[in-house]
Amino acid sequence: MKVLVLGSGVVGVTSAWYLAQAGHEVVVVDRQPGPALETSFANAGEISPGYSSPWAGPGVPIKAIKWMLMHFGPLVVRPKFDPYMALWLLRMLRNCTSARYARNKARMVPIAEYSRDCLKALRSEVGIAYDERTQGTLQLFRTQSQYDGTAGDIEVLKQFGVPYELLDAAGCTGAEPALANVKGKFVGGLRLPGDETGDCQMFTEKLAALCTDAGVTFRFNTTITSINTSANRIASVSTETEELTADAYVIAFGSYSPFLLRRIGVHIPVYPVKGYSITAPIADKDAAPVSTVMDETYKVAITRLGDRIRAGGTAEISGYDLNLRDARRATLHHSVGDLFPGGGDLSKATFWTGLRPMTPDGPPIIGGGTKYSNLYLNTGHGTLGWTMSCGSGRVLADLVSGKSPDVDASPLNISRYG
Structure with missing residues (x-):
């Protein structure tokens, strides 16, 4: 038909x-x-089935206040007279319970895992190339409380048979050698070796x-x-x-x-949640990531795409606004420069924004x-x-x-x- x-x-x-x-x-x-x-066009580049989690979860309302008050905070809300925004936010808050988080994550992981398998089959069938890498994703924890708070996510990973590695600081540098340059800035990480990266556009x-x-x-x-x-x-x-x-x-x-x-x-x-990214040429390959590193504190994904570093993040709830805001660029620059100093030439970074179509659950x-x-x-x-x-x-x-x-x-x- x-x-x-x-x-x-x-x-x-x-x-x-x-x-x-x-x-x-x-x-x-x-x-x-x-x-x-x-x-x-310029998303973070990560293909991360294991990190397929709803934004609505237990403790998120309190965390949201903290995030909005941070200097390089990952969340921005720009209230406006928009009934669709208000209704979406209310529905999202309703999903911020342990039971609903577990249910929603359990709905997301299977389609994400299946999708990665479909991508592998497609790549094998037609030989499509897109600066892809198959070296996993590392969620990097700067604080002990972040490291200790992984139990719930790990249970879901076990439920769906998703391979994972809970790493100490030394294990993180083993997975991402350039992190050896910033020892002391993180305590450990959760690595999903089955995740991939690639240029979506x-x-x-x-x-x-x-x-x-x-x-x-x-x-x-x-x-x-x-x-x-x-x-x-x-x-x-x-x-x-x-x-x-x-x-x-x-x-x-x-x-x-x-x-x-x-x-x-x-x-x-469905309501737009605005995200930003920067893309910078690699200045020193030994100081750059080998795959994707998720900076858990600032909610920034830092990805190696060929001869470039792509960093994407920020959740800005501001309707259909596509203005580029320098404060969001600063967050991305800070995360990349702090974890991978000298890895990318940030003076040549391009800046982009896009609207993510989010459901409240x-x-x-x-x-x-x-x-x-x-x-x-x-x-x-x-x-x-x-x-x-x-x-x-x-x-x-x-x-x-x-x-x-x-x-x-x-x-x-x-x-x-x-």
Whole structure:
């Protein structure tokens, strides 16, 4: 059948790839001139299934106050008169219990683990290269309390059979030799050897080219103006110049997904949480990370991407604001310079911001379940769009094709919100 995919970020393009592999005629529509030019453009680069955790958890409200008061704090809230922001925040607070955190994490880890397996299979099948590395992720703890607070996460890792290593300071330098230059600034870490890294934009661009070779049509520079319905089905999608029809429609617009859906009476609790990144050329490879280091104190991921260092972080709740703020750049510069001094040339770092499509409970929204039988959602991945992209695309393609996915997708359905 013919499937129209709205959105050409990493989630939209992986959806298109797996739909095409399933034998469907696929058309991808996006307002941008090419793929991966918004949230997928310069994310942190980590593919970390084991760190797939909801932001809403026990103790987070108190921690949030502390984070907002820190000089290089990882959280910023800019209140505004926006009922969607208020409702999203309230829903997130409701999920800040131990029971809901455990439930939500248990929904996130399987799709993330499956996604990494799908990515490995895809890489083996088509030979796609994207500055990838398969040397794990190290969550670095600067304080003993951070180190001691890993028990809950480790229990979930054990539950799903995720390999892990709880390291002391010496073990951390064994995994990341450049950290030997800053001994005394950390007490230990949690390493997930099965995690990977890679340039999300590079991957998406190359996969889009493979999609084209497989018969997928991309309609760039095309703005969607409305979704048109007929009874319990989507009838068409209108652009500024024409009307597009298909048998099935996939919404993969990230943070912008709610705008079009509200107009047809579909309300999803997705709200943008702004993130920032810097990308700097490596100045001294021996002083740079070999993979990804998560600076737990500042919530900054520092990743080696080829001959570059990418540092991404900050959660800024400010609506659809895309202004670049120097204070956020300072946080990223501080984290990189403090842990990997001399590793990257920060004077040449580029600065970027993007909007992460977050759900209040953490897991993405994948599948049907709306009042429209031919409408499918693949959005709400938050900071984990790159991590979950291949698995989400494969699951989505299976659901559209009427097949049972390899992982249970029912906990990710919109119906979980009632």
